[in-house]
Amino acid sequence: MTAKTAIDQTGAPGWLQALPFGLVFLFFFVLPLAFVVIVSFWDYNDYEMLPSFTTRSYVETFEGCLAELPNLCTILKTYVSTAKFCLIVWLATLLVGFTIAYFLAFHIKTVTTQMVLFLVCTIPFWTSNVIRMISWIPLLGRNGLVNLALEKAHIVNAPLEWLLYSPFSVTLAFVHLFTFFMVVPIFNSMMRIDRRLVEAAYDAGASGWQTLWNLIIPLCKPGVVIGSIFVVTIVMGDFVTFDVMGGEQIASAGKVVETRLNALQFPPAAANAVILLGVTLLIIVGLNRIVDVRKEL
Amino acid sequence: MPQPTNLELVHVTKRYGATVAVDAIDLKVPAGCYCCLLGPSGCGKTSTLRMIAGHESVTIGDVLIGATNVTDLPPAKRGTAMMFQSYALFPHLSCLDNVAFSLKMRGVEKTKRRAKAMELLERVDMAQYAQRVPAQLSGGQQQRVALARALITDPQILLLDEPLSALDPFLRVKMRAELRRLQKQLGIPFVHVTHGQDEALALADLVVVMNKGRIEQAAAPRDVFERPATEFIARFLGGHNVIATPSGPVAVRADRVSLRRNGVGANEARLTASVRAIEYQGAHYQVALDHPANSDLTALVSDEVFAAQPLNVGDNVSVLWADQDIHALAPAS
Numbered sequence: 001m002t003a004k005t006a007i008d009q010t011g012a013p014g015w016l017q018a019l020p021f022g023l024v025f026l027f028f029f030v031l032p033l034a035f036v037v038i039v040s041f042w043d044y045n046d047y048e049m050l051p052s053f054t055t056r057s058y059v060e061t062f063e064g065c066l067a068e069l070p071n072l073c074t075i076l077k078t079y080v081s082t083a084k085f086c087l088i089v090w091l092a093t094l095l096v097g098f099t100i101a102y103f104l105a106f107h108i109k110t111v112t113t114q115m116v117l118f119l120v121c122t123i124p125f126w127t128s129n130v131i132r133m134i135s136w137i138p139l140l141g142r143n144g145l146v147n148l149a150l151e152k153a154h155i156v157n158a159p160l161e162w163l164l165y166s167p168f169s170v171t172l173a174f175v176h177l178f179t180f181f182m183v184v185p186i187f188n189s190m191m192r193i194d195r196r197l198v199e200a201a202y203d204a205g206a207s208g209w210q211t212l213w214n215l216i217i218p219l220c221k222p223g224v225v226i227g228s229i230f231v232v233t234i235v236m237g238d239f240v241t242f243d244v245m246g247g248e249q250i251a252s253a254g255k256v257v258e259t260r261l262n263a264l265q266f267p268p269a270a271a272n273a274v275i276l277l278g279v280t281l282l283i284i285v286g287l288n289r290i291v292d293v294r295k296e297l
Numbered sequence: 298m299p300q301p302t303n304l305e306l307v308h309v310t311k312r313y314g315a316t317v318a319v320d321a322i323d324l325k326v327p328a329g330c331y332c333c334l335l336g337p338s339g340c341g342k343t344s345t346l347r348m349i350a351g352h353e354s355v356t357i358g359d360v361l362i363g364a365t366n367v368t369d370l371p372p373a374k375r376g377t378a379m380m381f382q383s384y385a386l387f388p389h390l391s392c393l394d395n396v397a398f399s400l401k402m403r404g405v406e407k408t409k410r411r412a413k414a415m416e417l418l419e420r421v422d423m424a425q426y427a428q429r430v431p432a433q434l435s436g437g438q439q440q441r442v443a444l445a446r447a448l449i450t451d452p453q454i455l456l457l458d459e460p461l462s463a464l465d466p467f468l469r470v471k472m473r474a475e476l477r478r479l480q481k482q483l484g485i486p487f488v489h490v491t492h493g494q495d496e497a498l499a500l501a502d503l504v505v506v507m508n509k510g511r512i513e514q515a516a517a518p519r520d521v522f523e524r525p526a527t528e529f530i531a532r533f534l535g536g537h538n539v540i541a542t543p544s545g546p547v548a549v550r551a552d553r554v555s556l557r558r559n560g561v562g563a564n565e566a567r568l569t570a571s572v573r574a575i576e577y578q579g580a581h582y583q584v585a586l587d588h589p590a591n592s593d594l595t596a597l598v599s600d601e602v603f604a605a606q607p608l609n610v611g612d613n614v615s616v617l618w619a620d621q622d623i624h625a626l627a628p629a630s
Contacts, residue, residue, distance in 0.1 A: 196385035199352055203381075204399035204446075205373030214401070218389045 040270035049266055057271035075256070079279065082253040085167070086235045086283075089174040093231050094224065096175065097182025101223075102216070104183075105190035106198075118187070121180055133173050133244045140164040140172075165247030173245040174235055181234070182227035189223030190216070225291045229284055236280045253279070302363040302376070302453040303328045304349065304486055309358035311344045311510075318344040320510035321358065326488060326503060331480050333497035334490045336507035337533065343458060345507070346490045350379045350456050362453060373399070378452035382459045384443035386431040392418060393427040396445045417445040437468045444479070455480075457489040461496060473499055494534045498522060506530050523550075527627045538594050539626065540568075546626045553622040554596040556584065556614040558606065566615030570594060572608050584608060586616065 011017065040057055043050040065073040072080060100121065108114045124132055139145050140163040147159040162168050193216065201211045239254035253276045260269035304326040311319040319341040326332045334342040347353035349360055351372035359368045367375040386395050393414050394401075400410035418424045421441040431439055440460065447455055460476070461469045477500055480487045491497055497504050498518040505515040506529075514526040522534060531537040531548040538549045557566070570588040582603045586594040594616065598608075608614065 194385065196381050196383070197387060200379075200381055200385040200387070201398070201402075203350065203352070203372045203379045204402055205371075205450075206398075206402045210402050214398070215387060 036270045036273055039267055040274050042267045042270075044265055044267045047264075057268040058275075061268060061271055061275065074251075078251045078256060079253055081251060082236060083279075085171065085174070085252070086232055088171055089178065089235050090228060090231050092171065092175045093179045093182045094228070097179045097227060098186055098220070098224070100179070101183050101186040101190055101220075102212075104187055105193075106216075121183055124176065124180065129177065130240065130244065132177065133241060136169065136173060136176075136245065137164060140169055165245070165249060167246070167250065169245045170242055170250060173241050174238075177241070178231050178234060181230035182224075185226040185230075186220055186223040189220040193219050221291045225287050228287055232283050232287075233280050236283070237276060302486065303330075304332075304454055304488065305361040306345070306349070307359045307361065309345070309348060309360060310356045311341070311348060311353065312356045317510050319348070322507075322510075322512050324505060324512060324515060326486050328486060329484050330486050330502045331477065331500055332486060332488045332503040332505060333501035334488065334505050334507060335492070335494060335497040335533075337492060340507040341510040342490045342492075342505075342507045346379075346456055346458055346488060349454070349488060350377055351375050352379070373402075373450075376453035377456055378447040378450055378454075379456040379458065380440075380443050380447045380460055383463050384431075384439050386439055386443055386446070388431055391428050391430055392423060392434070392442045392445075395431065395442055396449055398446065399450050414445070414449060417449050418442070420448075421445045436464050437472060440464065440472060448483075453485055455483075455485060455487045457487060459490055459492070461491070461493075469496075476500065506533065508533075524624055525626065531626055536597075538591070540591050540594075544625070548624045548626050549618045549622050551583075551595045552581070552597040553618050554594075555602075555617045556586075556596050556598060556608065557617065558608070558612060558614055566617055568594075568616040570614060570616055572610050572612045572614060575608060575610060582608075586614070588616075 039049065041053050041055065043052050043054045043056055061075055062073070065076060104114055104117055108117060127135075137144070141147070142159045142161070142164070144164070146163060147156075150156045151159065197215060197219075198211060201215050206214065237254045239252055239258045242250050242252040242255055253272070257269050257272045257276065260266075260272060304324075306322055306324040308321045308323060309319060310317065310321050322341075322345065334345060336342045344353060348355050351367070351370060355368050359366055361367065362375060362377070367377075372379065387398065390398065393411055396417050397405075397410040397414035400413060405413075415424060415427060418427055421444055423438060423441045423445065426434060426438060426442075431442065434442065440463075443460075457476075461472055464472060473496060476487070476489075489497075489500060498521075501518055503515060504518050504521045506513045506521060508527075508529050513530050514521055516524075516526075521530065522536070525531040525534060525537065525548055528539050528546050528548075531539050536551050538551055538554060539546050540549060568588055568591070570586040572584055573587045574585040576583040576585075579600075581600055582598045584596045584598055586596065588594050596616070
């Protein structure tokens with residue numbers, strides 16, 4: 001009690017301390033988001049936005065969706081396809097990220113080695129996103145290293161077409177880029193696990209896999225959820241990776257927004273952004289249902 | 298009830314690189330014995346316990362439980378169970394599932410293992426907290442759950458790593474009595490690591506005092522206190538004065554030392570010293586004395602005696618003790 005009153009009396013009032021960040025939050029998050037929502041309800045013609053209230057952008061986005069049921073209309077197909085990428089990338093990054101984090105946290109005994117290897121994991125981030133993606137092309141292209149090697153080894157006769165500009169290459173690039181976002185929170189969760197718990201499990205006769213399943217994984221859940229939120233939100237909103245690695249052949253939810261923006265049709269772009277935000281929030285709420293992340297923070 | 302089992306260490310050694318943590322110790326813990334490994338930190342007592350438990354490999358030597366050599370067996374195959382320092386309860390599991398954990402690992406079906414776990418929780422008076430997670434329990438309650446978890450496999454030996462050190466002094470004394478009662482009730486050997494000599498003296502049938510990776514003395518608590526084998530033990534246990542004599546160091550218990558003001562009984566005085574500090578401790582006064590050859594001489598004077606002959610800091614006193622209270626010591630190694 002005394003400590004609390006002491007803080008109250010000495011420092012600036014609470015609202016004043018919260019003000020700087022509150023302002024940043026207001027100007028760079030709340031206001032832009034509010035504008036996007038407002039603009040999504042505006043009307044537009046070929047060369048300007050018309051400030052009036054209309055649901056035209058939303059209606060046009062979902063045009064014909066009801067009529068075409070049970071077949072999926074373009075926008076729903078796009079979302080389903082994006083969600084599928086999201087799921088595959090999530091599974092792959094989770095598997096790879098968990099394994100790396102486990103190796104770092106439990107198999108590397110010295111803190112120095114741990115930190116060195118952890119920094120090695122950040123190497124992909126030393127170059128720009130686009131360069132990292134483009135560097136796959138000499139490897140995966142029609143005359144790339146992988147195809148050449150496969151042909152030299154007489155494993156295939158003709159170069160594999162699905163290596164580049166395909167769902168495979170898009171997924172590969174995503175996994176390459178975002179596994180680290182899984183590694184960090186999971187590693188953090190693992191480092192918080194008291195090593196005596198692992199010993200206690202061993203003492204109770206648990207095998208390695210039983211310890212992993214009954215102890216490590218449950219205690220890593222918050223890390224997994226935080227990593228999942230990173231990966232899901234990034235993949236759901238991405239369009240650059242889809243473009244560069246998919247050869248502009250693969251539709252995605254983010255790409256829809258971008259196309260509209262390029263056509264200077266801001267209201268439908270805003271409407272699609274709002275829809276994308278809604279879908280992503282739903283996924284995150286779902287993940288939060290599974291684990292209470294606030295406990296971790 | 299498990300078969301009465303004894304524990305035997307034969308020349309057990311633990312090395313970490315060049316450092317020797319445990320140096321070829323031999324120890325027999327008879328069936329039904331409460332054994333305390335006592336020593337300062339770094340004396341090798343915890344390493345010894347962990348080797349018995351199977352959490353630390355034995356560099357050289359053998360660990361025998363009953364007739365079985367368990368040196369290379371994993372913990373669950375040894376018939377030991379360990380209660381960890383600060384308990385190591387699984388934070389994501391309820392008390393019930395914490396206790397049932399090792400049965401789950403053995404593939405015991407859910408209703409069966411929960412019923413058995415409930416029995417154990419009842420035995421430690423924790424049944425009403427079965428659904429809580431460890432974070433919702435006090436230290437003493439967590440300890441009971443840890444005890445139940447260790448006992449669910451009907452271990453032949455229970456190993457306890459500083460089980461009372463996380464508790465406040467009042468609870469410590471209470472849990473001490475409960476551990477003792479439980480051990481007698483189960484009839485299995487407990488091996489209990491502690492650095493508190495009062496804890497060891499209060500609990501143990503066999504006190505094993507360790508220093509620098511070796512056993513300095515293994516005996517009943519009274520023998521250890523009344524006849525400490527070495528200078529180290531006398532100093533570590535406290536309550537003893539170690540006095541240098543021409544024939545080597547001797548121990549004299551602080552409560553067997555009597556003080557006379559200078560002049561009185563000077564001819565029978567063993568030493569003369571001056572009073573450095575006086576501390577009132579309830580039933581007695583602890584009088585610290587200054588003497589050129591023996592730096593930390595202490596006398597415990599009962600309150601009655603002190604009242605009859607009050608002392609002040611700076612007084613010169615004759616220090617006396619009887620011949621039968623002199624106990625010769627092996628010099629410190």
